[in-house]
Amino acid sequence: MTMVEQSSAYGLWDLVIVNSAVFILFAFSFFKPQTGRDWRSFGAFSAFLVALFAEMYGFPLTIYLLSGWLQSRFPAIDWFSHDAGHLLEMMFGWRLNPHFGPFHVLSFILIGGGFLLISAAWRVLYEAQRQGRLATGGPYAYVRHPQYVGFVLVLAGFLVQWPTLLTLAMFPILVGMYVRLSFTEERDARKEFGEAYDRYAVHVPAFFPHLKRLFGATERPRTR
Template sequence: MTEPGTAYGLWLLVFINSAVFIIFAFSFFKPQTKRDWRSFGAFSAFVVALFTEMYGFPLTIFLLSGWLQSTWPDIDWLAHDSGHLPEMMFGWQSNPHFGPFHILSFALIGGGFWLISVAWHHLWSAQRQGRLATTGPYARIRHPQYVGFVLIILGFLVQWPTILTLAMFPVLVWMYARLARAEEADSRERFGESWDRYASRVPAFIPSYRTKRSDDPQYD
C-alpha cells in the first residue's frame, strides 16, 4: 500500500485527473444549450469532488475513521488503496484495482461513455436532417446521454464512494430527470404527433425489449 505520508495532498493529481475526465466527457457530450451546460457542470462538480477525496484530502475516511478503525483494525486507513472502501470492507486481499468492485466500476464508466458517444452521433445526424432522433440508442430509450452520465457517476461511486459524492448522486439523477422532461416538452412542441407516437413506445430511461423498432413509419 501507499505510504501514509504520500497518500494524499497530491493536488496536482486532483487537477490532472479532474481535467482529463471533464475534457473527455466534454468531447463526448458536446454541450450546446443552457440545459446541456447545466448538466455538464453538475457532472464536472461531481468529478472534482471525487478526485479531491481520492488524492487531495480523504474527508470520508477522516469522518468515519473511528468506526472504520474499530471495525477493521488491521487496515491502514491512511493508505491510498484503503480509499477503495468496498474492497476493504469485503476483505479483498489483493490489489484493490483488480477487485470485483473496481472491475464493475470500469464496466459502468466505459459503458456510460460508449452510450453517450454513440447517442451523440445519432442525435447530431437527426438534428442536421431536422428530424426526431429515433435510431441507435434512441430506439431503446429516449434519453441515452443522461443515462450514460448516470452510469459513469455510478461507476465512480462503486470504485471510490465518499459521503459527498453519495449525497450528490440523487441530486444529479433528479436534475437529469428534470432536464429530460424539459427536453421532452421542447420535442413535443416541435415534432407534435411524431413525438407522441415515439414517446408512447420508447421508455425514457430503462430499455424494454418490447420497444417498437425505430424504423417504424409511425415515427416519420
C-alpha cells in the same frame, strides 16, 4: 483480512487538477454541450468529478470522518493508505489488489459503457438535429434519454470505485436534475414534433430499456 501497509498518498492537489481536467475534457469530447441545458448538466457532472478527485488525491474527508467506525470494525486495515479509499473492496475483504477487485472491474464497465453510450447517442442526435428530424435510431431506439443514462452510469461507476460522502450526497441530486432536464426536453420536443414524438414515446421508455428489445430483435419506433 490482511494488513494493507502503504504510505499515505494524499495532498497531491496537482493530481486532483490533472485528473479532473482529463476526465472533464474527455466527457466534453463525448457530450459536446451546446444548449444552456447541456451546459448545466455538464457543469453538474464536472462538479461531481472535482469532488471525487479532491478526496481521491487531495484530502480523504470521508475516511477522516468515518475513521473511528472503520478502525473499530476493520482494525487490520491502514485506512489512511491510498488503496483504502476503495472502501467497498476493503470492507468486503477481497484478498486482491483493489485495482483488480470485482468492484473496480465493475466500475470500469459502468464508466466505459456510460461514455460509449453518451458518444453513440450524441452522434445520432447531432445528425437528427442537422436534418431537422426526431432522433429515433441507435441508442434512441431503446431509451428516450440515452445521454442522461450514460452520465448516470459514469457517476455510478465512480461511486462503486471510490465512494465518498460528498459524491454519495451529490448522486441523487444529479439524477434528479437529469430527470427534470429530460422533462424539459420532452416538452420542447412535443412542441417541435407533435404527434410524432407522442408515438415515439409510447414505444420507447424514458430511461430503462425493454429487455425484449434490448436483447432481442429491435423494431424501429414508429414516428409516422
